[in-house]
Amino acid sequence: MGKLPAPFLLFVFSTLFTLIIPSAGGLSFNFTIFSPNDHSITYDGNASASDEAIQLTKNRIDANMASNSGRATYYKPMQLWDKASGNLTDFTTNFTFSIDSQNASKYGDGLAFFLGPEELPPLRFDGAGLGLVSNNQATNTTDNQFVAVEFDIFQNEFDPPGEHVGIDINSMKSVNNITWKCNITGGKTTEARISYNSSTHNLSVSFTGYINNTMETQFLSHIVSLRDILPERVRFGFSASTGLSYAIHTLRSWNFSSSLEIVGNVTNPASPPNDGARRNRKKKRTGVAVGLGVGSIVVGAAMVGFLIKFLCRHEEDEEGDHVLEECMDDEFERGTGPKKFSYRKLARATNNFKDEEKLGEGGFGGVYKGFLKEIDSFVAVKRVSRGSKQGIKEYAAEVKIISRLRHMKLSPTHWVVS
Ligand SMILES: *[C@@H]1O[C@H](CO)[C@@H](O)[C@H](O)[C@H]1NC(C)=O
Ligand SMILES: *[C@@H]1O[C@H](CO)[C@@H](O)[C@H](O)[C@H]1NC(C)=O
Ligand SMILES: *[C@@H]1O[C@H](CO)[C@@H](O)[C@H](O)[C@H]1NC(C)=O
Ligand SMILES: *[C@@H]1O[C@H](CO)[C@@H](O)[C@H](O)[C@H]1NC(C)=O
Ligand SMILES: *[C@@H]1O[C@H](CO)[C@@H](O)[C@H](O)[C@H]1NC(C)=O
Ligand SMILES: *[C@@H]1O[C@H](CO)[C@@H](O)[C@H](O)[C@H]1NC(C)=O
Ligand SMILES: *[C@@H]1O[C@H](CO)[C@@H](O)[C@H](O)[C@H]1NC(C)=O
Ligand SMILES: *[C@@H]1O[C@H](CO)[C@@H](O)[C@H](O)[C@H]1NC(C)=O
Ligand SMILES: *[C@@H]1O[C@H](CO)[C@@H](O)[C@H](O)[C@H]1NC(C)=O
Ligand SMILES: *[C@@H]1O[C@H](CO)[C@@H](O)[C@H](O)[C@H]1NC(C)=O
Numbered sequence: 582m583g584k585l586p587a588p589f590l591l592f593v594f595s596t597l598f599t600l601i602i603p604s605a606g607g608l609s610f611n612f613t614i615f616s617p618n619d620h621s622i623t624y625d626g627n628a629s630a631s632d633e634a635i636q637l638t639k640n641r642i643d644a645n646m647a648s649n650s651g652r653a654t655y656y657k658p659m660q661l662w663d664k665a666s667g668n669l670t671d672f673t674t675n676f677t678f679s680i681d682s683q684n685a686s687k688y689g690d691g692l693a694f695f696l697g698p699e700e701l702p703p704l705r706f707d708g709a710g711l712g713l714v715s716n717n718q719a720t721n722t723t724d725n726q727f728v729a730v731e732f733d734i735f736q737n738e739f740d741p742p743g744e745h746v747g748i749d750i751n752s753m754k755s756v757n758n759i760t761w762k763c764n765i766t767g768g769k770t771t772e773a774r775i776s777y778n779s780s781t782h783n784l785s786v787s788f789t790g791y792i793n794n795t796m797e798t799q800f801l802s803h804i805v806s807l808r809d810i811l812p813e814r815v816r817f818g819f820s821a822s823t824g825l826s827y828a829i830h831t832l833r834s835w836n837f838s839s840s841l842e843i844v845g846n847v848t849n850p851a852s853p854p855n856d857g858a859r860r861n862r863k864k865k866r867t868g869v870a871v872g873l874g875v876g877s878i879v880v881g882a883a884m885v886g887f888l889i890k891f892l893c894r895h896e897e898d899e900e901g902d903h904v905l906e907e908c909m910d911d912e913f914e915r916g917t918g919p920k921k922f923s924y925r926k927l928a929r930a931t932n933n934f935k936d937e938e939k940l941g942e943g944g945f946g947g948v949y950k951g952f953l954k955e956i957d958s959f960v961a962v963k964r965v966s967r968g969s970k971q972g973i974k975e976y977a978a979e980v981k982i983i984s985r986l987r988h989m990k991l992s993p994t995h996w997v998v999s
């Protein structure tokens with residue numbers, strides 16, 4: 582380890598909080614920007630994070646544009662309702678986006694916020710379906726399972742004239758629609774809000790449009806019992822497509838909150854047995870991952886990590902540090918203790934301890950959010966400042982406690998590294 586640029590001893594673990602603090606309500610997150618390093622968004626098809634936004638369809642300059650579709654969903658499902666109690670969730674989501682034809686007067690096809698089965702069908706590459714349905718089954722309600730709010734800029738045979746916003750249930754022919762006074766040629770940003778009231782079953786939408794460059798808010802709603810249409814747990818996010826006509830569909834911010842807790846096993850709440858293989862990789866270790874919703878430090882408290890950075894270079898270590906290290910190595914080698922990760926890996930996981938990844942400031946240093954590919958899980962990493970004797974002692978104590986907890990099979994996962 583002496584040859585590492587910085588000989589650090591690092592320590593990451595999830596804490597007792599997982600066991601002690603009940604998860605606070607449903608899902609909640611707040612993306613003011615999107616980073617390619619953030620693994621809490623799942624991208625499909627032609628969608629990607631770029632320029633702090635999600636580009637759902639490609640820029641026409643990038644490629645031959647025929648049939649371009651993209652989907653961006655939250656990595657965790659939402660508990661929409663619960664069979665056992667009959668409870669249904671409330672949810673609210675706010676997002677901003679633009680659909681930009683870059684001055685072209687002919688454009689397509691639009692973007693939708695949608696809820697679908699946890700195991701989503703493959704993304705469709707037909708313009709009219711906005712990625713949600715295949716063209717020839719666009720209005721076949723027995724073939725499709727989704728609830729969507731579409732911001733549609735192309736008139737298909739089943740559409741009302743012109744740009745419109747619609748509420749879609751298992752079909753691209755909307756159950757309710759309104760003309761959207763948007764400005765696609767100017768690529769103006771739209772602010773939208775969608776909420777669902779579990780007692781009134783009112784799915785309501787508000788969104789902005791422009792009339793002569795003046796912003797105006799429009800409304801649309803529909804009464805629908807989501808329990809009758811969708812499974813208990815749903816995947817949700819955005820989908821967009823282009824066909825022969827195109828535009829760039831960009832999601833700029835997204836926040837969300839729902840009220841119903843995920844129902845199921847505490848140790849592995851997001852891995853129901855009927856899960857398909859496709860998302861399994863993403864869902865392993867949810868005992869940890871579930872603890873840390875993006876932007877949700879309350880839930881994030883479910884995990885705390887430590888990273889200890891030693892004061893001295895290895896060869897100059899004081900005796901105490903050597904003793905400490907040997908003792909820690911013991912814990913590791915017994916295989917009962919936490920796992921080790923290299924500093925480099927933790928640095929990469931936290932985007933080099935970037936300020937944006939910072940969750941808070943602890944007694945001995947900052948706590949950063951990270952994603953460790955090796956364990957396919959979000960972690961919180963605490964970086965302890967050089968020379969914090971107190972921090973090192975704390976670290977030693979933590980390793981021991983965790984090793985003991987593992988003996989008692991109490992704590993799901995912990996890791997350490999040197
Ligand atoms: C989301 O985060 C931004 C910036 O931190 C903040 O201004 C905004 O109020 C937050 N929104 C919600 C709903 O928490
Ligand atoms: C869009 O995605 C599909 C499937 O991933 C791919 O085949 C196609 O080349 C992509 N198109 C562009 C323009 O990147
Ligand atoms: C269902 O809702 C009732 C009333 O809001 C609440 O008391 C109960 O805890 C909920 N049950 C579950 C499993 O969420
Ligand atoms: C669109 O038109 C405006 C004014 O006509 C011009 O300033 C702008 O550069 C054009 N944008 C593109 C992408 O062509
Ligand atoms: C609708 O979809 C179902 C299931 O895929 C199929 O059996 C049926 O033939 C379709 N109906 C039409 C009119 O295409
Ligand atoms: C769109 O909404 C209007 C008014 O609510 C309704 O009359 C019309 O039938 C709808 N069009 C379609 C295609 O759903
Ligand atoms: C759309 O926005 C562009 C750029 O702001 C503006 O030049 C144009 O007049 C707007 N079009 C309409 C119909 O409001
Ligand atoms: C749902 O609607 C009812 C009746 O309008 C209202 O009292 C309640 O506050 C609403 N719930 C939410 C979460 O907005
Ligand atoms: C749904 O709620 C909104 C307010 O959130 C209200 O304006 C609208 O009328 C309601 N829709 C129905 C169908 O009751
Ligand atoms: C927009 O501006 C034009 C020209 O100034 C005017 O004729 C038209 O009535 C305006 N439209 C609205 C909806 O205000």
Ligand SMILES: *[C@@H]1O[C@H](CO)[C@@H](O)[C@H](O)[C@H]1NC(C)=O
Nearest residue numbers: 611673674675774836837838
């Ligand atoms: C969405 O925005 C409205 C105000 O526009 C706010 O009251 C609501 O709390 C926001 N919801 C979320 C989940 O941020």
Ligand SMILES: *[C@@H]1O[C@H](CO)[C@@H](O)[C@H](O)[C@H]1NC(C)=O
Nearest residue numbers: 844845846847848849853854
């Ligand atoms: C929890 O998991 C166990 C084993 O995987 C399973 O038998 C049990 O039914 C699950 N409980 C719930 C509430 O899902």
